[in-house]
Amino acid sequence: MGMIGGGKGAFIGAVHRKAAAMDGLIELCSGAFSNNAEKSLASGQELGLADSRIYPDFKTMIEKEKQLPEDQRMHFVSIVTPNFAHFEPAMLALENGFHVVIEKPMTFTLDEAKQLSAKVKETGLLLCLTHTYAGYPMVKQARYMVQQGMLGKIRKVYVEYPQGWLSQLSEKEGNQQAAWRTDPSKSGKAGAMGDIGTHAAHLAEYITGQKITRLSADIQTIVPGRQLDDDGAALLRFDGGASGVLIATQVATGEENNLSIRVYGEKGGLSWHQMEPNTLEILWQDKPKEIYRAGQGYLSPVALHNCRTPAGHPEGYIEAFANLYRNFALSLQARLDHQQADPELLEFPDVQDGVRGMAFIDNVIASGKSAEKWTDFTI
Amino acid sequence: MGMIGGGKGAFIGAVHRKAAAMDGLIELCSGAFSNNAEKSLASGQELGLADSRIYPDFKTMIEKEKQLPEDQRMHFVSIVTPNFAHFEPAMLALENGFHVVIEKPMTFTLDEAKQLSAKVKETGLLLCLTHTYAGYPMVKQARYMVQQGMLGKIRKVYVEYPQGWLSQLSEKEGNQQAAWRTDPSKSGKAGAMGDIGTHAAHLAEYITGQKITRLSADIQTIVPGRQLDDDGAALLRFDGGASGVLIATQVATGEENNLSIRVYGEKGGLSWHQMEPNTLEILWQDKPKEIYRAGQGYLSPVALHNCRTPAGHPEGYIEAFANLYRNFALSLQARLDHQQADPELLEFPDVQDGVRGMAFIDNVIASGKSAEKWTDFTI
Amino acid sequence: MGMIGGGKGAFIGAVHRKAAAMDGLIELCSGAFSNNAEKSLASGQELGLADSRIYPDFKTMIEKEKQLPEDQRMHFVSIVTPNFAHFEPAMLALENGFHVVIEKPMTFTLDEAKQLSAKVKETGLLLCLTHTYAGYPMVKQARYMVQQGMLGKIRKVYVEYPQGWLSQLSEKEGNQQAAWRTDPSKSGKAGAMGDIGTHAAHLAEYITGQKITRLSADIQTIVPGRQLDDDGAALLRFDGGASGVLIATQVATGEENNLSIRVYGEKGGLSWHQMEPNTLEILWQDKPKEIYRAGQGYLSPVALHNCRTPAGHPEGYIEAFANLYRNFALSLQARLDHQQADPELLEFPDVQDGVRGMAFIDNVIASGKSAEKWTDFTI
Amino acid sequence: MGMIGGGKGAFIGAVHRKAAAMDGLIELCSGAFSNNAEKSLASGQELGLADSRIYPDFKTMIEKEKQLPEDQRMHFVSIVTPNFAHFEPAMLALENGFHVVIEKPMTFTLDEAKQLSAKVKETGLLLCLTHTYAGYPMVKQARYMVQQGMLGKIRKVYVEYPQGWLSQLSEKEGNQQAAWRTDPSKSGKAGAMGDIGTHAAHLAEYITGQKITRLSADIQTIVPGRQLDDDGAALLRFDGGASGVLIATQVATGEENNLSIRVYGEKGGLSWHQMEPNTLEILWQDKPKEIYRAGQGYLSPVALHNCRTPAGHPEGYIEAFANLYRNFALSLQARLDHQQADPELLEFPDVQDGVRGMAFIDNVIASGKSAEKWTDFTI
Structure with a gap:
């Protein structure tokens, strides 16, 4: 997983990372945590990433990750920026073959949402919209x-x-x-x-x-x-x-x-x-x-x-979030394994949502x- | 208190009687419990009323009670009939000098409500509308x-x-x-x-x-x-x-x-x-x-x-109802005693409501x- | 019902009266509300009792009420005094043919309780112990x-x-x-x-x-x-x-x-x-x-x-209390009517409790x- | 972190792993998940561990990990076996310089607990007892x-x-x-x-x-x-x-x-x-x-x-568990950094508990x- 946004002090980025980490299925391997290159680097280092996988912006990240061997690069991006900065990285990721996890509301405008939807349809890539409560x-x-x-x-x-x-x-x-x-x-x-x-x-x-x-x-x-x-x-x-x-x-x-x-x-x-x-x-x-x-x-x-x-051992908000990530990751894994994911069991909110x-x-x-x-x- | 409606099997009539009885301030002394004279009589007898105070209809009740010496007659009527049968007895009671407790909605039409309001204003009598939850x-x-x-x-x-x-x-x-x-x-x-x-x-x-x-x-x-x-x-x-x-x-x-x-x-x-x-x-x-x-x-x-x-000894719906009756009764008592009731403490929903x-x-x-x-x- | 204790300001006496009044089955007709004759009188008057039925002490009450014609006298006493003053009036009431409602704990000592139990057995009279929560x-x-x-x-x-x-x-x-x-x-x-x-x-x-x-x-x-x-x-x-x-x-x-x-x-x-x-x-x-x-x-x-x-119209503590009184009163009524009360339906805590x-x-x-x-x- | 116990199907081992992973502070790097070497291997592989870090038993694990360079070896063991199998690995880990996270009850007997306590005192190593609810x-x-x-x-x-x-x-x-x-x-x-x-x-x-x-x-x-x-x-x-x-x-x-x-x-x-x-x-x-x-x-x-x-984004049992791990990890990190951990803020149940x-x-x-x-x- 490569994260876009979610630098130091951001609330939802940290939630995404905890949720993604919970089940041992997803590893944070790269990130463009801020459009400020220094801040991105500092954030990534604090998270224990190798400097080489911390990028000054999402465009560089997508470009560079794509150049890595398939078994080393990130499989998907997680976009946790404010609304206005959802569409561009999501579209770029899809265009470059990366699956996407993205915060809601999905885009800045309905038109952007429709474009993303068309692109998902065209590419057949997975997009998970984090309507947490559905988890x-x-x-x-x-x-x-x-x-x-x-x-x-x-x-x-x-x-x-x-x-x-x-x-x-x-x-x-x-x-x-x-x-x-x-x-x-x-x-x-x-x-x-x-x-x-x-x-x-x-x-x-x-x-x-x-x-x-x-x-x-x-x-x-x-x-x-x-x-x-x-x-x-x-x-x-x-x-x-x-x-x-x-x-x-x-x-x-x-x-x-x-x-x-x-x-x-x-x-x-x-x-x-x-x-x-x-x-x-x-x-x-x-x-x-x-x-x-x-x-x-x-x-x-x-x-x-x-x-x-x-029962009686309460689960909460982060676990609900983690369910989205887990279902997404298992669906993605199934695809990588050329298997059929159970669409009902592994269901998660998608681009249509x-x-x-x-x-x-x-x-x-x-x-x-x-x-x-x-x-x-x-x- | 003389009750209009609330014969055998009626839900809300029984609640009114329990609520009115709770604090020992109000005595059920008469009633026209049904427009069916026999049913009214049977209901009144079951409630322990003297036959002479059980009436075949509300008109007779109001007329006969008015003829009783002031210290023996009912002070007010309690109207617990279905909506369409609220206005007529309420108006007749007011016209004959009886205060009124009445179920909500107060009348069948807004126009009737306005007429009652005018009559209350004209007579200066008390009217309590049983919006229970305000109790x-x-x-x-x-x-x-x-x-x-x-x-x-x-x-x-x-x-x-x-x-x-x-x-x-x-x-x-x-x-x-x-x-x-x-x-x-x-x-x-x-x-x-x-x-x-x-x-x-x-x-x-x-x-x-x-x-x-x-x-x-x-x-x-x-x-x-x-x-x-x-x-x-x-x-x-x-x-x-x-x-x-x-x-x-x-x-x-x-x-x-x-x-x-x-x-x-x-x-x-x-x-x-x-x-x-x-x-x-x-x-x-x-x-x-x-x-x-x-x-x-x-x-x-x-x-x-x-x-x-x-605290910790729960009160409920009947007590809330009883609060309306108690505040009404204490206000009425104050008036009979030529004293000023505390309008805030003894407040109850009225004809304006x-x-x-x-x-x-x-x-x-x-x-x-x-x-x-x-x-x-x-x- | 004749009340023993429960004069002005007493908490539980007032609860007993509200509970007894709730269902229109029981009338407070007499009382010895205090061992102070003046206080008893004042309390009784405030409750609207006739002066002739307000007594300076429970002994006088039991003696005088017994002299009244059967259809005018109280049917039972309700004892709401502090624990130490339960036994004497209860025993005297039973000895004089009056049924008893009594606060818990029933007596001051276990020995007194056993004596009351023997007397109830001997007389066949009803005794209701107000374990409210069982109501x-x-x-x-x-x-x-x-x-x-x-x-x-x-x-x-x-x-x-x-x-x-x-x-x-x-x-x-x-x-x-x-x-x-x-x-x-x-x-x-x-x-x-x-x-x-x-x-x-x-x-x-x-x-x-x-x-x-x-x-x-x-x-x-x-x-x-x-x-x-x-x-x-x-x-x-x-x-x-x-x-x-x-x-x-x-x-x-x-x-x-x-x-x-x-x-x-x-x-x-x-x-x-x-x-x-x-x-x-x-x-x-x-x-x-x-x-x-x-x-x-x-x-x-x-x-x-x-x-x-x-359902959804909450009942509370006074209603639970009233259930004891109602079941007691209905059992008593059945007895007066020479009928069999349903012991399960009309059950109330008794002298054995x-x-x-x-x-x-x-x-x-x-x-x-x-x-x-x-x-x-x-x- | 090296895990002892917690192979496939074990409830509490999985909870420990999720809790340890949550904050990105702890990495599961090795394990002896079962005393059955095959089962241990299968469990470790499923968790994505390198085969070289999956051991057939805890003794081997402790011995081999100790031989790794300091910056590559595990820093602590997490013992999630049934009670009878707590003491031996805990003692061996302490004797070999590894910190310990251990399930409760801490040992099989009180005597074992005292021995562990003495060893912790002697070595100055950290021991965290997972009384989850204190988290x-x-x-x-x-x-x-x-x-x-x-x-x-x-x-x-x-x-x-x-x-x-x-x-x-x-x-x-x-x-x-x-x-x-x-x-x-x-x-x-x-x-x-x-x-x-x-x-x-x-x-x-x-x-x-x-x-x-x-x-x-x-x-x-x-x-x-x-x-x-x-x-x-x-x-x-x-x-x-x-x-x-x-x-x-x-x-x-x-x-x-x-x-x-x-x-x-x-x-x-x-x-x-x-x-x-x-x-x-x-x-x-x-x-x-x-x-x-x-x-x-x-x-x-x-x-x-x-x-x-x-507030309003509920945390649950796994987060409470994660708090123990996080406080333990931060305390351990402080020690590795030769800094003073805040004992109140980073408090966790220990060997005395x-x-x-x-x-x-x-x-x-x-x-x-x-x-x-x-x-x-x-x-």
Whole structure:
């Protein structure tokens, strides 16, 4: 693995490295950790890389790695830069035959996302989009139970993602993370909706297997002086007949990272909370609620495949992240071994999810500006 | 107290009687429990009333009770009939000098509500609308903390009320409660929005002290064959600058009576769940979340006034109901004693809340039918 | 009902009255609320009793009430005085043909308890001991599921009752409740073990249907200057083969009234917490945990009989208390009607529970003083 | 790092490897994964090790690694074999200058533990005992708050560790883990008390800073046909004046891995649950309970040092494990760099904890067999 971005002090880069390292399947062998060559070098050295594999920028990295013998070069790049700097390295990597792991939202614009999608299709390379929450075993279990029809036809979906970390104008107080996320030149046309709204939308579609078709959004910038949206909600309609509500806000003072989803079908319901991720509640109308737990033998094969510890030994966010990396790595290994990966067991969010995520941003922002109640979700 | 409705087998009538009896302040002395004279008599006898105080209908009750000496007659009526049968007895009671306790939604139409409001104003009599959830001590505490500015200026309000009991077409399977609640000739123009949406809207306005000014609603009838809405959600704007989301659904399979509210201000947030009513969570951005608990000495006077037991001895729904009755009875007693009741301590939902509730129904249903995104909340 | 004790300001007397009033089955008609005649009168008047039915002491009350015509006199007394003043009025009531409701621990000494038991046997009168927690519907459900063998043979019982209200020497700071409870001349030979240890022991035996046969106790007085125990724990063995641990402490700073029990059998386990009383967790080894909830149709008949509201409308401590009164009143009514009460459905803690409670106090205190590890539980 | 034990299919070996890999500080470079040379080789190859660094047994490994140049050889061994096979490799490693990470309980007998302790003292080498639960940041925070006196003088400690996985005779049904843990020739003189009782005892002493001085234990073998204890409880006294109860059972049907601890001091209390490890409850007598959360800026430096993600991004069991490895590795690195490691910040359980753990096993088993109520805790 060669990393692009994620130099000293970056939050998400470190998470990616821990996640990638967890299962002993992936080795960080190279990196362009910053566009500042010195900073890149220092970061790489701190991570124990050979100087020869630390590059001053991603172009050099891709060029030089490609010149290495096949069994020595990196197999894929992991792109953990801010949104505006996703597309270029991803495209270049694909063009040079490298598989890609990439942070969400996938690109800066929907158009870029479509280009990436076309390139993935053209090259047949793998692209993994790190919608972390789709890596949790109990999310897999939820998706499985809906797929199996255990809850009946799905009617209602409530997904919400309240955070509080932008309830003050932190971007003006030296918070670097806040600074780029609230800056349209770095983040794109959406703030909260791009950062966390895309997670919420993906989770809703991922678990229900239904796609958003129409929406009616209220998008706001609550904190004075901020440029991008920091708050929003949308009424939703799905292609399978479900309807629901999506909430994403970064001004819910005191909230940490409280992504939650509830889904109700004709026969039963489910409830999952990211902050207590090893528990999945299943509700029935005429019998007791059931508490499904990670690591238990009664789970579906796909959920168990994504567990590492026995029940009661909690797994968390880094493990969910690591599941994306592990499934990606096993799929890649299968390909290198000329074997067929099990697409269900080794499933991970891909370039199509990335295109939908960028389309979600466009559609939800447009709806927020529209006087029409309902607007169609278009790509 | 004379009761109108609430004959044998009625759910809410029994709750009213238990709530009224709890504190030894109110005596059930008369009743017209049904428009069927025999059924009324049987119900009254079962409740231990003297035959002379059991009436075949509310008109007779009001007429006869008025003829009793002042110290023997009922002081007020409690109206626990279905929605369509609220207005007439309430108006007659007021016209004859009786105070009124009345179930919500207050009337069948907004116009009736306005007439009642005018009559209350004209007569100066007391009217208590049983928005039960406003009787919980931790709801009082939440309201108090917002009033005191402890959370700062309020920005976001999320109120939701999922139930699952109408996820099947129960009205066709002999469920009496379901039958009248889904029948527009009994319930009025709204189903779920009238039954539980009004509770959610009241709670949001009650705690925040802000009034809904604009809304954008998605109102649906999910279960085929049903006449009224059984599901809905609305984006909200408030007069104090807050915005939010209201969810009310009766098709959330497996949900019991899961009314919840979260409110976020510039300084902090709060979270309250009806199904665990003795706990109020207060969230802060830079210090630990606090768990306020009913019965604790650190609560506000108004919250403590509405507690009956020490902390850790849970109070519930009937006690919340009893708080409305107790505050109403103590206010009435003060009036009979020519004393001034403390309006804050003895506060209970009144006819103005009833008018707003009926207006909420009109507005939310209208918005649900509108192609405009936002409609103004009008009365 | 005639009340003995429970004058102005007394906590538990007021709870008894609310509980007795809740279902409209019991009327407070007389009382000797204090041994101070003036205070008794004032308390009775405040409660709306006729002066003629307010007595200066319990002896006068029992004597005078007996002289009233049978259909006018009280049917039973409710004794809510401190422990030392339980036996005399209870015995006198029984001797004069009045049924008895009495607070726990039943008497001041085990010998008194045995005398009461003999008198109840002799007279055939009803005696209800207010082990409140046995009145909760989910405790009934737990007992039912154990009885039905659903958890298999019971192996382990963990019952604990931490409170924090005596973590300081409150009895010296004007706390009246603390004053008598920590005074051996008022409370008896035990403090925490008498006040809450008896509840814990009763709950363990009540749910499991097994009786404590041996125990090994560590009994302490933690707060300097206190006379009675304020803390204790005991290792337990039961006659049905189970073993367990009982914890009762009043110095667990910050704890409210956190009675909890967990029971494990060969097939499954259960967990119940008084502070969230409407939920009963059922644990299985190879399938998801189940959450049983008060008011749900799938509960046992005895649990449902002890519910008043639909699921999701929480009931609490006063309702649990009211269940004891209601079952007692219905049993009494059946007797007055020369009918057979259903002993399972209308079950309430009785004089035998009172004898065991007093024996528990003797045994646990003796074990606490013993250098032997195990001592037999003797009566 | 060279690993001893942890071949294919072993649970805890894999956890150690994931934990060691997480922070990029430790590289698995060699291993003797099994005493079966073939199995060791296969395991090592699967892990991507060079054949030259995979050894047929730990003696060979230690001998051969020692012969490598200092900058190429392993720095420490990680011993993840069953209990009976801890001492020999640990001693040999120390004698040959290798630092040691070792599973708990540290040895097969107390005497072995003392020998290891003496050898560590003699050599000055580092030994890390993997009491995983001491690696959780909120356990560190709990310990810190007690140390700072925030809860006042500690009075009560309740620690419990219920599991259900041995509620059947699984050792006879092909469960390998169950087989060795219930076999005295592999596990030592204790079953549940060695496996999980030692964790509970360590946690109690770790958080309170007090040492157990006396105990009274009830030790049982509940499941017929089993050789070692599968259940136990002990009354405890501590050297700082606290008292408490320890529960450890593996027959609590349906329980996963429910280690919990509650500690109460004169001023406040705390409660921590391993299955929801990122939350620490702090209880106060006269103000609201506080919820401390992992990743929050208000935590102590030592707690924050042991967090990897921002609040609301849950960390779990593997991260706690990784904290032991990271603190060990950073301490080792400091030593290699001739620097002083911060002993508080980089603290990890050591050989003294191992000696106390083995003494706990001896003492608790002896007390279980004793007819004396209290026995002194001796080493």
